[in-house]
Amino acid sequence: MVKDAVLDFVTNYGYYGLFISLVLGIVGLPIPDEILMTYCGYLVSQSVLNYWITLLTALAGSVSGISISYLMGRRFGSPLVEKYGRRLGVTEARLGTVNSWYARFGKIVLMVGxxxxGIRHVTAFAAGLSRMSYPPFALFAYLGAFIWTFTFITLGKTLGVHWTKVSEMTHNFVLWVVVLAVVGGVIYVLYRWRKRKSKLPPQK
Known part of the structure; x- marks a missing residue:
């Protein structure tokens, strides 16, 4: 199984294994990133890994992977999707979904994604494909990377020997994240609408 191979890889190569696995997972390979980071959190709880080094390594891997996806979208765009998209999970359907989310909720999708x-690497690719400028991409994508890595590594450290329960907890957590993202997006859209309306000259 992919999961067992990845966990063995991290067990044998430590921080290097974590970094490489996250880069490849975010670029598009089928690597269970959340389980991987939670397992590393468990290794922290067992004093095999250091918490802060693990967190910084995971953040560096996530930032590298998401930046590669962004650059691939910006540099190669549609031809890459047509030729290799399915192998990396960047399908036209997923791109359409992510683009519609961008239209509704803005750059916050980079954080929630x-x-x-199956979506996080598509958000970065879509951002590059749409020629989103780098500074706002970096702000939202890298902040999201910190929140994501901090959440699962700390979760694994807290759960300790019970880290395998992360699958069930992740399902519930993702559900709440999506709900909060939708609510936040609606609030943001209403705020923008009211702001534009306030700038309109009063009707006589």
């Missing part, structure tokens, strides 16, 4: 398996 981390918590939706």
């Amino acid at each position: 981390y918590f939706i398996p």
Whole structure:
């Protein structure tokens, strides 16, 4: 199984294994990133890994992976989707879904996308494909990377030997993240609408 192979890889190579696995997982390979980070949190609880080094390594891997996806979308765009998209999970259907989310909720999708398996690398690719400028991409994507890595590594450290329960907890957590994202998006859209309306000259 992929999960067992990845966990063995991290067990044998420690921080290097974590970094490489997260880069490849975010770029699009089928790596169970949340389980991987929670397992590393468990290794922290057992004093095999250091918490802060693990967190920084995971953050570096996530930032590297999401940046590669962004650059791939910006540099190669549609031809890459047509030729290799399915192998990386970047399908036209997923791109359409993510683009519609961008239209509704804005750049916050880059943050929330981390918590939706199969979507996080598509959000960055879509951002590059749409020629989103780098500064706002970096602000939202890298902040999301910190929240994502901190959440699952700390979760694994807290759960300790019970870290395998993360699958059930992740399902519930992702559900709440999506709900909160939708609510936040609606509030943001209403705020923008009221702001534009306030700038309109009063009707006589």
